[in-house]
Amino acid sequence: MARILFSVPPLTGHLNPALAVAECLVEQGHQVAWAVHAKQIRDKLPPRAWVYPLDAEDADGPGIADPKVRGLESVRLFFEDYTLPIAERMLQPLEASARSFQPDVMVVDHQLPGGALVARKLGLPWASFVTTTASILKMSPMVDAWVANQYRALQGRYLPAELIVERPDFSPHRVLVFSTETLMGDAHARVEAPYRFVGPAKGDGRRKVDFPWDWFQADKKKLLISLGTVSRDRDTRFFEVMMAALAELPEVQAVMVAPESLAAQAPANVLVRDYVPQLELLDRVDAVICHAGHNTVCEALSRDLPLAVAPIRDDQPVIARQVIDAGAGLFIRHGKVSPAVAKATIEKLLSTPELVANARRLGADLRAAPGAAGAAEAVLELAQQASEPSLRKVA
Amino acid sequence: MSSHQEQVLALVIDKIRATVNEDWIADFDIGLETRFNDDLELESIEFVKIADAIQAHYGNQLAIIAWLSGKSIHELIGLSVGDLVDYIAGTLAPAQA
Numbered sequence: 350m351a352r353i354l355f356s357v358p359p360l361t362g363h364l365n366p367a368l369a370v371a372e373c374l375v376e377q378g379h380q381v382a383w384a385v386h387a388k389q390i391r392d393k394l395p396p397r398a399w400v401y402p403l404d405a406e407d408a409d410g411p412g413i414a415d416p417k418v419r420g421l422e423s424v425r426l427f428f429e430d431y432t433l434p435i436a437e438r439m440l441q442p443l444e445a446s447a448r449s450f451q452p453d454v455m456v457v458d459h460q461l462p463g464g465a466l467v468a469r470k471l472g473l474p475w476a477s478f479v480t481t482t483a484s485i486l487k488m489s490p491m492v493d494a495w496v497a498n499q500y501r502a503l504q505g506r507y508l509p510a511e512l513i514v515e516r517p518d519f520s521p522h523r524v525l526v527f528s529t530e531t532l533m534g535d536a537h538a539r540v541e542a543p544y545r546f547v548g549p550a551k552g553d554g555r556r557k558v559d560f561p562w563d564w565f566q567a568d569k570k571k572l573l574i575s576l577g578t579v580s581r582d583r584d585t586r587f588f589e590v591m592m593a594a595l596a597e598l599p600e601v602q603a604v605m606v607a608p609e610s611l612a613a614q615a616p617a618n619v620l621v622r623d624y625v626p627q628l629e630l631l632d633r634v635d636a637v638i639c640h641a642g643h644n645t646v647c648e649a650l651s652r653d654l655p656l657a658v659a660p661i662r663d664d665q666p667v668i669a670r671q672v673i674d675a676g677a678g679l680f681i682r683h684g685k686v687s688p689a690v691a692k693a694t695i696e697k698l699l700s701t702p703e704l705v706a707n708a709r710r711l712g713a714d715l716r717a718a719p720g721a722a723g724a725a726e727a728v729l730e731l732a733q734q735a736s737e738p739s740l741r742k743v744a
Numbered sequence: 745m746s747s748h749q750e751q752v753l754a755l756v757i758d759k760i761r762a763t764v765n766e767d768w769i770a771d772f773d774i775g776l777e778t779r780f781n782d783d784l785e786l787e788s789i790e791f792v793k794i795a796d797a798i799q800a801h802y803g804n805q806l807a808i809i810a811w812l813s814g815k816s817i818h819e820l821i822g823l824s825v826g827d828l829v830d831y832i833a834g835t836l837a838p839a840q841a
Contacts, residue, residue, distance in 0.1 A: 489813075685766065
């Protein structure tokens with residue numbers, strides 16, 4: 350039996366893959382513990398999970414600083430106002446948790462650098478979980494240098510000089526990427542690291558959501574429209590434009606994940622819900638319009654569905670570009686799209702065989718990847734090596 | 745603004761409209777204060793295309809991408825049409841614009 354300590358940020362897109370991998374490990378009889386921001390995500394963990402809270406001293410848990418920013422500015426704020434302050438505050442409680450739990454191996458999300466620094470300081474074997482391929486690509490020398498500077502300052506306050514590296518977020522032992530190389534493409538060089546591409550986690554473990562399935566009509570084409578959990582309540586313009594376009598496309602039915610206050614103005618062929626059973630819906634629709642969130646993109650392509658992508662922030666412009674370059678998606682400019690362009694895009698999305706053919710090609714690849722089971726196997730390999738003294742210096 | 749700058753601004757606006765080539769951009773009010781990230785929602789890949797179109801017009805005295813690589817992340821986020829116009833107008837001799 351191996352002892353495995355998970356540390357991930359309290360964000361849906363990062364937590365879901367970790368939950369699926371942890372479930373595999375527990376089923377095989379291994380001991381899993383979670384060092385997390387328990388105030389925000391305790392209810393999303395398994396009922397009997399072993400939890401070390403990282404936020405006991407925080408009045409409120411960390412929140413995404415400004416949900417309204419877009420593009421590169423959201424990347425800057427995500428680092429400056431979210432990732433780095435969380436890292437500073439979690440170093441001491443996580444180090445204490447790790448010394449108490451005595452893990453054979455740690456699993457650390459790549460956007461929780463506090464976890465990476467503790468694993469490095471204690472000399473523990475650890476795996477990085479990468480939940481979006483945008484993070485492993487060299488996008489521009491200026492942004493890469495800025496990221497390295499942010500990390501250098503953080504490390505300097507906690508690690509001895511000889512342990513400081515350019516990218517402390519990537520484990521020198523194993524970096525598990527929840528995507529495929531086919532989807533990622535080769536438009537950009539990668540940061541050097543010991544990658545293994547395991548594809549989407551595929552595990553579920555999410556809460557059940559009611560849905561009026563009899564609303565669907567057999568003779569209609571069906572769409573799912575979602576901007577994800579962070580941007581859903583950003584503003585209503587995009588949703589209003591989609592509704593105006595769909596009002597003129599009665600042969601299409603669309604489920605739109607949006608504030609339910611919009612339901613009153615929705616045409617008869619648009620169903621507005623503020624939360625949906627996304628995986629079950631993806632099994633029923635013909636195409637997806639979304640923000641190019643990494644999980645939603647992989648879940649849609651895994652079902653051979655073409656996408657129209659309207660990226661807003663964070664990694665979304667990079668993932669949107671991957672989908673478009675692979676020939677499986679169309680671009681929508683989130684804040685500018687007009688009803689006429691939206692209507693033309695929807696018509697093209699539902700009538701272009703090449704988009705479906707490329708979605709199928711990517712889908713076959715995503716389905717063939719080992720997912721959570723492959724990630725669990727890689728984590729256990731590290732745990733087994735942990736008995737070799739060279740890999741285990743302090744803890 | 746000098747007439748030299750005005751000519752550069754008109755050319756930059758023209759290249760932005762031609763490169764984006766979507767319905768909204770034709771009527772969108774573009775001026776010196778217009779920001780590429782916030783106001784135009786342009787991705788970096790699109791900015792590069794606009795830069796290429798401008799350089800194709802003026803020739804190789806300009807090195808827009810090299811100029812950009814000297815910017816900080818804060819400058820890049822706030823980059824405006826006026827910043828680009830200032831660089832182009834400052835680099836080119838007035839007679840060429």
